[in-house]
Amino acid sequence: MHEMKFAKDIVDILEKEIKSPEVGRIKTIFLEIGELRYIVPDILIAGFNAVPKNKKLKDAQLDIVVIPLRVKCKDCGMLSIADKTNLKCPVCDSDKTELISGNEITIKGIEW
């Protein structure tokens, strides 16, 4: 359900970003979404299509890249892909890990 709120936020941010006359009708919006965000891309797309938006954004498509969860181990220094349900270092089993990616929810860019 929170996808709807994110869809509205995307429109709010972009309507400010594309005011300049040099920006034409947007074809694609590039998004990066971390695995930890529990966002279902299809629901976000449906939400985005349903949210009211101006002419320049009306026909835009979302291009969503899901970013895997990666942790860096503070003990052995290895960078690994981790499972959502186990953030321990898969190499040395240390629980001292730092989250490197998986939490993003970013508009990377637009194409027109």
Added chain:
Amino acid sequence: MAFKVIEKNILKASEDTANENREVLRHNNVFTVNIISSPGAGKTSLIERVGPVLKEEGVPFTVITGDCFTTRDAERIDVLKIPVIQINTGNACHINGQLIKAALKDVDLTKMDLLIIENVGNLVCPAQFDLGEDTKIALFSVPEGDDKPVKYPLIIKQSRLALINKMDLLEHSDFDVSFCEESIKKINPGIETLLISCKKDEGLDGFISWVKENIKIKKERNR
């Protein structure tokens, strides 16, 4: 065809509001918890049990309770003469920072040590939104099953405390306490887990001590 790099966090506006709330709460030394659980896990029961004890011990606090459209939770707390503000999210699945910001205008923060936010019953969406709290508290209960931490890891990751409620029902269920505790630790090694029963008033001393300790730490840090 043209391209523009934007690099903007979609949650920026929400995070800015949460940070404003956090600053106001920090300025007034108000330790703030955001309790998140499934519907029916015992958020309101916890406040009903713990509230009167905190009141008796002289801890000044306020409860903000979120619900889609009823005032049932607030009524249960109001009966106990505990200051409570009801937020109705109008079918939205979570409380957001803006709603907390508005609610904070209705309370005298200078006379409070603790703010308890009872979020809408939902383990998915509320975990995504920072309200300006010091920490989230993940509340689970025995009848839900011991796999809930594994199924909803984000809330564990963001909490400093996990509570497992309805321990009085353990004998009637196949809930595996050590599996549940271990899966919580795997996601967040720094988290503390307490086993409680609001119904039988068991294990709640530990929660009360945790709250009082954190109030003390926050005050000392700001001194």
